[in-house]
Amino acid sequence: MNHSRILGLAFGVFSxxxxxxxxxxxxxxxxxxxxENAQLAVLLIAVGMLxxxxxxxxxxxxxxxxxALLAMGLVLVSVPLAGAGREVNFGRMLGTGPDGxxxxxxxxxxxxxxxxxxxxxxWFVRVKNRWQRFWAFIAGPVCRPIYASVVVFILASLxxxxxxxxxxxxxxxxxxxxxxFLLILIFTLRFSEAASATATPASPFRIGAGTMLYSAAxxxxxxxLI
Numbered sequence: 303m304n305h306s307r308i309l310g311l312a313f314g315v316f317s318x319x320x321x322x323x324x325x326x327x328x329x330x331x332x333x334x335x336x337x338e339n340a341q342l343a344v345l346l347i348a349v350g351m352l353x354x355x356x357x358x359x360x361x362x363x364x365x366x367x368x369x370a371l372l373a374m375g376l377v378l379v380s381v382p383l384a385g386a387g388r389e390v391n392f393g394r395m396l397g398t399g400p401d402g403x404x405x406x407x408x409x410x411x412x413x414x415x416x417x418x419x420x421x422x423x424x425w426f427v428r429v430k431n432r433w434q435r436f437w438a439f440i441a442g443p444v445c446r447p448i449y450a451s452v453v454v455f456i457l458a459s460l461x462x463x464x465x466x467x468x469x470x471x472x473x474x475x476x477x478x479x480x481x482x483f484l485l486i487l488i489f490t491l492r493f494s495e496a497a498s499a500t501a502t503p504a505s506p507f508r509i510g511a512g513t514m515l516y517s518a519a520x521x522x523x524x525x526x527l528i
Contacts, residue, residue: 374420
């Protein structure tokens with residue numbers, strides 16, 4: 303069973319539970335409740351997987367292909383990272399007031415900006431045949447979940463506003479956003495496989511015990527601490 307099927311099955315089970323709880327009166331769509339916490343957990347897992355891949359590439363980047371993946375990965379990690387910053391409750395997590403929250407958001411945004419600048423800098427300074435590698439990357443199977451995530455995110459916006467003949471539904475909007483982030487996670491897993499195969503020495507990426515433990519720890523931290 304591949305990543306897409308595993309995560310698709312998990313999304314189906316989670317959605318069924320969320321819908322049942324919603325109609326029983328449980329506030330699954332409220333801030334810092336079931337669906338939002340699940341969204342944040344998925345994004346943080348994606349960030350962790352990408353961080354591991356970037357580390358492997360940085361250590362073993364002995365080819366132009368590895369350098370190109372490293373540069374693109376530094377830029378692309380900003381997507382789940384910015385999403386996590388959007389979903390996290392900094393006040394609750396840090397135990398601070400509005401002033402502290404504003405500072406935390408600015409620091410977080412600065413880190414995201416540094417990663418993007420670093421990625422573009424590496425791309426234009428060190429990568430050769432950069433545009434050929436870029437077009438090959440975006441046309442390949444690794445990026446397909448990203449394109450699907452854009453479509454699903456647009457669908458979430460339509461549910462939020464109740465346009466294009468769709469009923470306004472916070473439940474469907476939040477579930478569509480969760481599906482968007484799961485697609486980003488699928489992209490992350492595919493990128494990790496490509497990075498592990500490209501870095502030297504190669505280390506095949508698998509959803510093993512370490513990954514499962516890390517994911518469980520993230521989920522526990524989100525639901526218990528954040």
